[in-house]
Amino acid sequence: MITNAILILLLPLAAFVVQISFGKRLPRKGDWLSTGAMFIALFMALSILVDAISTYESNKVLAAQTWEWFSFGSVHVTFGIVIDNLTAFMLFVVTLISALVHLYSIGYMHGDPRYSRYFAYLGLFSFSMLGLVLVDNFLGIYVFWELVGLSSYLLIGFWFEKDSASNAGKKAFITNRIGDVGMFAAIMILFSTFGTFDFDGVFAGVAAGGLSDGWLTAAGILLFFGAIGKSAQFPLHVWLPDAMEGPTPVSALIHAATMVAAGVYMVGRTFVLYSADALFFIAVIGTITAFMAATIAIVQKDIKRVLAYSTISQLGYMMVGLGTGGYTAGLMHLTTHAMFKALLFLGSGSVIHAVHSQEMDDMGGLRKKMPITFWTFLIATLALSGVPPLSGFFSKDAILASALEYGMRHSGQMWIFVIMLLSAGITAFYMFRLVYMTFFGEPADKKKYDHAHESPLTMTLPLMILAVFSIGTFSWGWFEHLISKPSLAAYGAVAAVAEHGGGHDDVAHTAHTIAMISSIVVALSGILLATTVYYWKKISAETWGSRLKPLYNLLWNKYYFDELYAATIISGTLWKSRFLAMFDLRVIDGVVNGVGRLTAGLSNVSGKVDLRVVDGLVNLVGRIVAYAGARLRTLQTGNVQSYLLMALFAVIILFVIQQF
Amino acid sequence: MEVGLNHYLALAAILFSLGLFAVVTKKNAVTVLMGVELILNAANINFVAFARFIDTDLDGQIIAVFVIVTAAAAAAVALAIVLNLYERLKSINLDEADSLAG
Numbered sequence: 001m002i003t004n005a006i007l008i009l010l011l012p013l014a015a016f017v018v019q020i021s022f023g024k025r026l027p028r029k030g031d032w033l034s035t036g037a038m039f040i041a042l043f044m045a046l047s048i049l050v051d052a053i054s055t056y057e058s059n060k061v062l063a064a065q066t067w068e069w070f071s072f073g074s075v076h077v078t079f080g081i082v083i084d085n086l087t088a089f090m091l092f093v094v095t096l097i098s099a100l101v102h103l104y105s106i107g108y109m110h111g112d113p114r115y116s117r118y119f120a121y122l123g124l125f126s127f128s129m130l131g132l133v134l135v136d137n138f139l140g141i142y143v144f145w146e147l148v149g150l151s152s153y154l155l156i157g158f159w160f161e162k163d164s165a166s167n168a169g170k171k172a173f174i175t176n177r178i179g180d181v182g183m184f185a186a187i188m189i190l191f192s193t194f195g196t197f198d199f200d201g202v203f204a205g206v207a208a209g210g211l212s213d214g215w216l217t218a219a220g221i222l223l224f225f226g227a228i229g230k231s232a233q234f235p236l237h238v239w240l241p242d243a244m245e246g247p248t249p250v251s252a253l254i255h256a257a258t259m260v261a262a263g264v265y266m267v268g269r270t271f272v273l274y275s276a277d278a279l280f281f282i283a284v285i286g287t288i289t290a291f292m293a294a295t296i297a298i299v300q301k302d303i304k305r306v307l308a309y310s311t312i313s314q315l316g317y318m319m320v321g322l323g324t325g326g327y328t329a330g331l332m333h334l335t336t337h338a339m340f341k342a343l344l345f346l347g348s349g350s351v352i353h354a355v356h357s358q359e360m361d362d363m364g365g366l367r368k369k370m371p372i373t374f375w376t377f378l379i380a381t382l383a384l385s386g387v388p389p390l391s392g393f394f395s396k397d398a399i400l401a402s403a404l405e406y407g408m409r410h411s412g413q414m415w416i417f418v419i420m421l422l423s424a425g426i427t428a429f430y431m432f433r434l435v436y437m438t439f440f441g442e443p444a445d446k447k448k449y450d451h452a453h454e455s456p457l458t459m460t461l462p463l464m465i466l467a468v469f470s471i472g473t474f475s476w477g478w479f480e481h482l483i484s485k486p487s488l489a490a491y492g493a494v495a496a497v498a499e500h501g502g503g504h505d506d507v508a509h510t511a512h513t514i515a516m517i518s519s520i521v522v523a524l525s526g527i528l529l530a531t532t533v534y535y536w537k538k539i540s541a542e543t544w545g546s547r548l549k550p551l552y553n554l555l556w557n558k559y560y561f562d563e564l565y566a567a568t569i570i571s572g573t574l575w576k577s578r579f580l581a582m583f584d585l586r587v588i589d590g591v592v593n594g595v596g597r598l599t600a601g602l603s604n605v606s607g608k609v610d611l612r613v614v615d616g617l618v619n620l621v622g623r624i625v626a627y628a629g630a631r632l633r634t635l636q637t638g639n640v641q642s643y644l645l646m647a648l649f650a651v652i653i654l655f656v657i658q659q660f
Numbered sequence: 661m662e663v664g665l666n667h668y669l670a671l672a673a674i675l676f677s678l679g680l681f682a683v684v685t686k687k688n689a690v691t692v693l694m695g696v697e698l699i700l701n702a703a704n705i706n707f708v709a710f711a712r713f714i715d716t717d718l719d720g721q722i723i724a725v726f727v728i729v730t731a732a733a734a735a736a737v738a739l740a741i742v743l744n745l746y747e748r749l750k751s752i753n754l755d756e757a758d759s760l761a762g
Contacts, residue, residue: 636760636761637758637761638757638758638759638760638761639754639755639757639758639761640754640757641683641684641685641692641754644683644684645684648680648684
């Protein structure tokens with residue numbers, strides 16, 4: 001099984017290496033190679049999943065192996081693979097969606113000038129994501145975490161000729177980095193305390209009470225910062241809607257199903273680490289995210305943006321599930337959401353492919369033109385809205401139940417459930433708004449409508465496969481048994497370490513019943529409202545939009561988050577950069593130039609001294625000699641008699657001197 | 661009156677002064693040479709006088725003979741120089757022979 005896992009990991013990497021090196025020269029530009037590699041990986045993952053399911057033991061570790069990676073001093077850092085039930089499910093989800101997206105992309109990306117590079121990036125992403133779910137230590141998860149971020153950046157900016165696409169790529173990368181700083185700090189806290197990166201080692205250390213409550217909460221919240229960035233939670237959610245600039249299959253794979261769920265997976269994987277306070281923090285962030293994104297999705301007109309905000313909202317749901325102690329609920333929603341959200345994105349891609357527009361105002365009436373897309377899209381919409389008995393119903397209901405149970409056990413925390421329930425209604429509303437505007441009614445643009453056609457089989461086949469998985473693959477109890485909430489007790493926890501709420505008592509039972517009934521009610525009323533407004537057109541959306549103009553503007557401008565960040569952080573950073581640039585230019589350059597100028601000045605003075613004083617002295621000596629010579633030369637008259645006369649006088653003088 | 665050493669010395673001094681005067685003042689190179697002869701002969705008178713009155717052997721008189729011979733040789737050389745000077749300047753005026761002037 002370890003061999004299988006390694007092969008699953010290496011197949012996409014091999015595909016990436018081959019594609020990036022000589023993809024262009026392969027027949028069909030190598031799409032069959034990448035797609036084939038992913039399908040082989042899918043079948044291997046399927047075999048692992050079948051093993052996991054047939055064993056049917058809670059949180060069973062099916063296989064694990066570690067290798068020494070490097071060591072410094074007495075610290076040995078290992079790199080290992082662990083396959084438990086959660087990993088098996090994640091492997092299956094990632095390989096399935098990745099393989100289907102590969103298949104779909106053959107149709108969608110047909111004729112793109114960088115066709116083989118696109119598949120290379122997909123391979124790199126699949127490798128990174130699979131590595132992320134397979135590794136058994138914090139350092140490894142951080143490495144793959146950054147790798148998925150990199151491939152996400154590459155794919156968002158895939159059409160980098162467009163400024164908006166390259167900017168979106170940068171925005172996604174930088175925003176993610178902000179969260180990653182927190183995650184790195186958390187990993188450093190854990191490593192400096194326990195001296196190991198291994199999940200098991202760290203959890204055992206936590207179970208033994210190696211970290212004080214405050215530090216544990218800090219580590220948990222900081223670790224969650226990574227998830228805030230990667231899973232687009234409030235307040236770092238701003239990058240995900242912009243990430244829709246990437247090709248639509250990429251949005252389905254990375255920005256809906258897998259990478260953005262990595263944050264949820266990471267929180268789930270390290271679940272036992274979180275203190276009660278840290279979990280409450282997660283739940284609050286999740287609640288804010290879910291509600292905020294759902295409300296924004298109501299007014300957006302771009303089909304992919306609606307889905308993007310829906311994704312943010314659903315990720316918020318998963319976080320609430322985890323934060324309120326519904327470990328299984330959160331991870332189950334991850335799995336089900338991956339299926340139907342990937343389906344929704346691929347379906348929207350199919351629509352965009354047909355009408356060559358992302359604006360829902362350009363669509364309408366496409367139901368008859370694109371039956372397969374329509375029906376699969378409808379199934380996914382029903383699943384996302386939480387209509388029984390589709391998969392989304394079970395997972396969302398479980399999260400709502402978990403939130404309600406949390407509210408019943410902690411006084412004053414009922415608001416989480418209320419807001420989440422409201423968001424569920426909003427979710428149903430905006431999804432059916434999307435369906436009605438796209439597939440029902442009169443065609444808004446006759447020319448585009450006439451041009452529209454059903455997509456080729458490579459694109460519709462993935463839709464149909466995903467539709468099957470969206471309908472209802474998992475029953476709640478079965479999933480809960482396989483992936484049940486881990487507890488610190490498994491790591492030999494002392495009694496003092498608190499358990500994370502929840503359980504199978506009457507409270508839980510009541511909560512489940514209430515949550516189930518209320519979630520069905522709000523989902524149906526959301527659908528009913530959407531039908532009234534957008535199908536029967538009994539209520540005019542325009543009228544209400546203008547009546548609630550300030551609210552509409554607030555939502556249309558996405559609560560002004562981008563503007564807020566532009567005004568504060570971005571302009572602040574720019575201001576700081578400009579200040580530093582000016583400092584550099586004026587002060588540092590000034591000092592350097594000053595030193596230069598000072599040296600030049602000193603040299604000048606020294607040169608002058610040399611020229612005037614030293615040379616002057618030398619010249620003076622010369623001039624004195626020349627002057628003396630000029631004066632003395634007159635003595636040499638050339639007249640022999642005058643010489644003689646002088647000699648005579650000299651003799652007389654000598655004579656006189658001798659006399660005295 | 662007895663002619664003594666002092667008379668000879670006075671004569672020699674007068675003769676030397678006349679010769680020096682001629683050497684220093686005359687423009688004509690030949691006249692200057694004649695002055696030089698006077699100076700030499702003044703010296704000769706001194707030699708002979710001292711040889712007669714102070715030292716009675718013949719040393720001073722022999723030197724006087726040498727001086728006469730040397731003076732003849734010097735005069736010959738000097739006259740040759742004067743001839744060359746004339747060849748060059750077409751004159752034997754010593755004031756014109758100042759090509760060594762600084």
